[in-house]
Amino acid sequence: MTHRPKSFRVGLIGCGRISDIYLTTLAKFNQVEVVACASLEPSESRAKAAQHGIPKACTPEELLEDPGIDCVLNLTIPAAHAEVSCKALLAGKHVYSEKPFVTDREDGKTLLDLAKQKGLLIGNAPDTxxxxxxxxxxxxxxxxxxxxxxxxxxxxxxxxxxxxxxxxxxxxxxxxxxxxxxxxxxxxxxxxxxxxxxxxxxxxxxxxxxxxxxxxxxxxxxxxxxxxxxxxxxxxxxxxxxxxxxxxxxxxxxxxxxxxxxxxxxxxxxxxxxxxxxxxxxxxxxxxxxxxxxxxxxxxxxxxxxxxxxIPPVHGFNENSRGLGLLDLAAAVEENRAPRASGELAFHVFDAMDAIARSGQSSTFEEIATTCARPSPLPIDFLSPVKDPAHAR
Missing domain, CATH: 3.30.360.10 (Dihydrodipicolinate Reductase; domain 2)
Structure with missing residues (x-):
């Protein structure tokens, strides 16, 4: 099994309802450490930090300025996904975002171009x-x-x-x-x-x-x-x-x-x-x-x-494991490869949905301008032992 580091440091922006399952999943594994959380409402981020044992609650701006954070977990509302992801990339941080990737096609192109320019990775839900x-x-x-x-x-x-x-x-x-x-x-x-x-x-x-x-x-x-x-x-x-x-x-x-x-x-x-x-x-x-x-x-x-x-499953992760895509992104950083739940995949899916919406207005078939690699299967032995032996698979 590939050795992976224990110091991929993540900052969460967006402390709403969906963040709990992400934080619960990530807390089980050594591959990442959530070191800060932020939202527009300070009391919300403080409560989330206390609930999940996150050492730092702060503003989004303070989180983005923190040089010790490797990756931003973007769990804001859909309309804010592109703006927050762009700011994270400009701050030199990898990004993993909730779906949809963007709500505007030009924003998606901008994010992928910026990540390539900066040498950073973008991952995106869903990772189901x-x-x-x-x-x-x-x-x-x-x-x-x-x-x-x-x-x-x-x-x-x-x-x-x-x-x-x-x-x-x-x-x-x-x-x-x-x-x-x-x-x-x-x-x-x-x-x-x-x-x-x-x-x-x-x-x-x-x-x-x-x-x-x-x-x-x-x-x-x-x-x-x-x-x-x-x-x-x-x-x-x-x-x-x-x-x-x-x-x-x-x-x-x-x-x-x-x-x-x-x-x-x-x-x-x-x-x-x-x-x-x-x-x-x-x-x-x-x-x-x-x-x-x-x-x-x-x-x-x-x-x-x-x-x-x-057909009985032979793979792991047979429970709600939102955040698995971020764990794979952390591994991808070390292994110098694309994450499976990649920005390119997410943008292709958004492109298809955007074209479906346009087709409803034009009453014509719409060609999809983008493509992407078909993600490879997840190895059955993916991830090293979890922090709590009781969660080991």
Whole structure:
């Protein structure tokens, strides 16, 4: 196993709800050390530092000026991602950001050019494709379990975030919406499994002009909706694979949430009974059916194989492991390679989503100007022993 340093020092900007799982994951491993946290609200950063044992709470400006910080973990709201990442790069620090990568295409190009100019790495969520579930899917594909892939399908239908998020406003403002919020999980998984996308077509609608918060201290308050909340898309991959995707905040319930990859000799299915924490997560079942066990097969099916064969995972990270992409970025710095959850991958995914949105207005297929390398699988023995032996895999 490759030796990795214990001194990759990280500063967190953005101390909101999502930061807790990042900090919990990172605290388990020696590869990184979160040494500072910052937000626009000083009391929020002080509380986060106390909660997770972070030695320094400060302003974003103070964090960026700290010469001892190697990397900024950017967990701000989507509209601020590009600005904060740019400031971090200008300060000479690597960046790992939440999704989406940017909300404007020109910002994405600027960030990648700046990182290259500075000799710095950019990593970006989602990193769920590094989890045990998606690594199992990739292994099945690489082993030829369904033959040559021919198609992919993804559907996630929720009725928004207002039932569980106390401050869901930003999901319905520019930079939000189901395509930019949920799309990165599914499109990133598709690129990891099938390679880059070449062209897309899309349709979308905004079903409600206002939505009501249904939890927390603002229960009953109304929000304006400024983005489309139901998105349909068609996808054409460079490999020739064809795909379709539904991302919606307007569906009360559905029997179809799932992710499927079709091949010449079988199907891989990610069942997704809970669309909020299903295929956009690190863990969960992976089902396989081949032509021999298909319902259309004339061959008798063995007992217990009347439906799908569940494939057991052999990889780690079969729990919520947000932050895994940042751990891989730390390893990439030492190994002088690109991180798997890279800025190039994130920008390609954003480019595809941006083109889907444009297609809905132009009623034409949109060519994708960018491409990216298909990320390599994560080694089964990735990462050295964790800090707490009780967490060891």
């Amino acid at each position: 494709f590094l989890g045990g579930r998606w690594q199992t899917v990739r292994r099945l594909l690489d082993d030829g379990a369904i033959g040559k892939p021919t198609g992919v399908f993804a559907h996630v239908g929720t009725h928004g975030t207002e039932r569980h998020h106390p401050n869901p406003d930003f999901y319905y403002q520019p930079g939000g919406g189901p395509l930019l919020d949920l799309g990165p999980y599914y499109l990133t998984a598709m690129v990891f499994c099938l390679g880059p996308i070449s062209k897309v077509a899309g349709m979308a609608r905004r079903t409600f002009d206002k939505r009501q918060i249904e939890n927390g201290p603002r229960n009953g308050a109304w929000m304006n909706v400024e983005v489309d909340t139901h998105s349909l898309s068609l996808l054409h991959f460079e490999s020739g694979v064809l795909g379709q995707m539904t991302m919606s905040f307007d569906i009360w319930d559905s029997e179809t949430p799932r992710f499927e990859i079709y091949g010449e000799t079988g199907t891989i299915c990610i069942p997704d009974p809970d669309p909020v924490h299903g295929a956009n997560d690190f863990h969960g079942p992976v089902w396989l059916r081949t032509k021999e066990t298909s319902r259309w097969s004339h061959q008798p099916r063995p007992t217990g194989r009347d439906f799908w064969e569940e």
